[in-house]
Amino acid sequence: xxxxxxxxxxxxxxxxxxxxxxxxxxxxxxxxxxxxxxxxxxxxxxxxxxxxxxxxxxxxxxxxxxxxxxxxxxxxxxxxxxxxxxxxxxxxxxxxxxxxxxxxxxxxxxxxxxxxxxxxxxxxxxxxxxxxxxxxxxxxxxxxxxxxxxxxxxxxxxxxxxxxxxxxxxxxxxxxxxxxxxxxxxxxxxxxxxxxxxxxxxxxxxxxxxxxxxxxxxxxxxxxxxxxxxxxxxxxxxxxxxxxxxxxxxxxxxxxxxxxxxxxxxxxxxxxxxxxxxxxxxxxxxxxxxxxxxxxxxxxxxxxxxxxxxxx
Numbered sequence: 001x002x003x004x005x006x007x008x009x010x011x012x013x014x015x016x017x018x019x020x021x022x023x024x025x026x027x028x029x030x031x032x033x034x035x036x037x038x039x040x041x042x043x044x045x046x047x048x049x050x051x052x053x054x055x056x057x058x059x060x061x062x063x064x065x066x067x068x069x070x071x072x073x074x075x076x077x078x079x080x081x082x083x084x085x086x087x088x089x090x091x092x093x094x095x096x097x098x099x100x101x102x103x104x105x106x107x108x109x110x111x112x113x114x115x116x117x118x119x120x121x122x123x124x125x126x127x128x129x130x131x132x133x134x135x136x137x138x139x140x141x142x143x144x145x146x147x148x149x150x151x152x153x154x155x156x157x158x159x160x161x162x163x164x165x166x167x168x169x170x171x172x173x174x175x176x177x178x179x180x181x182x183x184x185x186x187x188x189x190x191x192x193x194x195x196x197x198x199x200x201x202x203x204x205x206x207x208x209x210x211x212x213x214x215x216x217x218x219x220x221x222x223x224x225x226x227x228x229x230x231x232x233x234x235x236x237x238x239x240x241x242x243x244x245x246x247x248x249x250x251x252x253x254x255x256x257x258x259x260x261x262x263x264x265x266x267x268x269x270x271x272x273x274x275x276x277x278x279x280x281x282x283x284x285x286x287x288x289x290x291x292x293x294x295x296x297x298x299x300x301x302x303x304x305x306x307x308x309x310x311x312x
Contacts, residue, residue, distance in 0.1 A: 032071050032079060033105020034058060040080075042087065043095045051101065064090060076100060104311070108191055109304055110135035112199040113143035118308045128177070129188045131197060134312055138179055144202040146278050147182065149175040150297045151195050171290055172297025173254050176279050198300045203278035206299075207232040208292050209285030210239035215299070224273040225261060228282055239284050246274065247281040247292065256289060 032038070034054055040062070042048040052060045058072035065086050071079055080098040087094040107119040108131055115136025122131075128149070132138070138147075151173045179199065181187040191197075203219040205228055212233030217223070223231075225246065235241065241263040249256050265271040276282075283292050 030100060030103070031073050031075060032100060033103070034072060035104040036071075036100055037102035037104065038071065038079075039099045039101045040083065041097045041099075042083075042091075043097070045091065045094070048087070054105070062086070072105075102311075106193040108193070109196040109301075109307065110199070111196065111300065111304070111307065112147070113139045113201040114199050115139055116308070116310065118310045119304070120310050120312055122312045126191050127188050128191060128197065129182055129185060131191055132182065132199075134310065135197075138183075138199050139201075142201045143179060144200045144204075145179055146203055147177050147179050147197060147199045148279065148300065149177070149189070149191075149195055149197055150300045151175065151192060152297060172293050174249065174293055174297060175254055176249055196297075196300055196304075205276045205278070205280045205282060206296050207282045207284070208295055209283055209287070210236040211284055212236060219276070219278060223276050225276065225282065226263070226266060226273050228276060229284070232282075235284065240286070241284075243286075245281075245283040246276070247283055247289065248277060249279065256293070258289070 032054060034056060036054045037051065038054065038060065039051050040049060040060075048063045050063060052062075054060055054071050055068070057068075058070055059068035060071045061068050062083065069079075069083065069086065074082070076098040080096045083098065084094045084096040087096065102121070103123050104121050107121050108126065109119050110131060111117045114132070115138075117135060120131065120134050122134075152171065175189070177187045201218075204216040205219060205223065206216050207214050207228060211229060212235075214232060217228055217231050225244065229235065229244075244261045244263060246259045246261065247256050248259070259274070261271060261274065266273050281292060281296060285292065287295075
């Protein structure tokens with residue numbers, strides 16, 4: 001019995017130490033983001049302790065402090081130190097603790113032909129199949145055979161000042177998967193914060209650049225390059241027709257390959273009019289590949305602001 005009690009004490013001591021180490025690590029590493037909920041404790045002054053939500057402008061309001069305090073992009077420890085400094089005009093040696101009660105600035109999104117599209121705040125690692133299950137799975141009546149994961153990096157507004165920030169556009173990496181293979185567990189990747197999963201309601205191709213109606217076209221039938229351009233409303237007047245690119249993702253890879261066609265050669269039958277594959281991108285533009293992928297990525301994020309929010 002004494003041995004059991006001794007082991008229990010050892011276990012509880014280890015658990016508490018481990019929890020404290022984990023909490024300390026989070027205080028020093030996690031950057032507070034927009035919409036996070038913060039628990040602010042001013043020791044021996046409960047009248048100043050409060051629970052606040054980070055405002056859309058990144059600030060919080062504190063009791064008896066006139067000016068809002070910027071919270072985003074600071075760690076819990078950094079913000080606590082700043083709040084303590086502000087309270088020195090009112091208190092002697094104030095001690096402040098800040099805890100992120102809800103990490104709502106970092107989300108995953110599931111959009112398209114699913115039962116419950118939305119933003120999901122998940123404070124642990126999650127795989128693609130599980131994330132799909134949170135959204136109720138593909139809509140049986142609407143979902144096509146493909147889904148796309150658009151990966152643009154963290155949703156945090158904080159930028160690493162040591163990295164090049166000259167280009168403010170978000171860079172997307174696009175991955176495509178077969179819906180059936182994902183549901184069967186054959187293709188199941190670990191998700192990253194900020195990933196956007198789009199379950200397509202039909203196989204599509206994208207037309208980008210100097211056409212009258214750029215965007216996605218459903219593949220309800222076999223479609224050639226010329227037919228896709230026609231469905232996009234045809235060329236703009238200044239379009240270059242001698243260097244039309246079909247950009248296609250390599251199977252099982254995040255890399256893309258480019259095939260160049262001349263409309264003149266196709267019309268004169270020197271080159272056959274190529275049939276398109278699901279998720280091909282037709283680029284009638286001289287933009288670089290990454291700019292084109294960013295354009296497609298942004299088209300997937302267009303409706304995020306109107307999505308319902310589900311917290312896990």
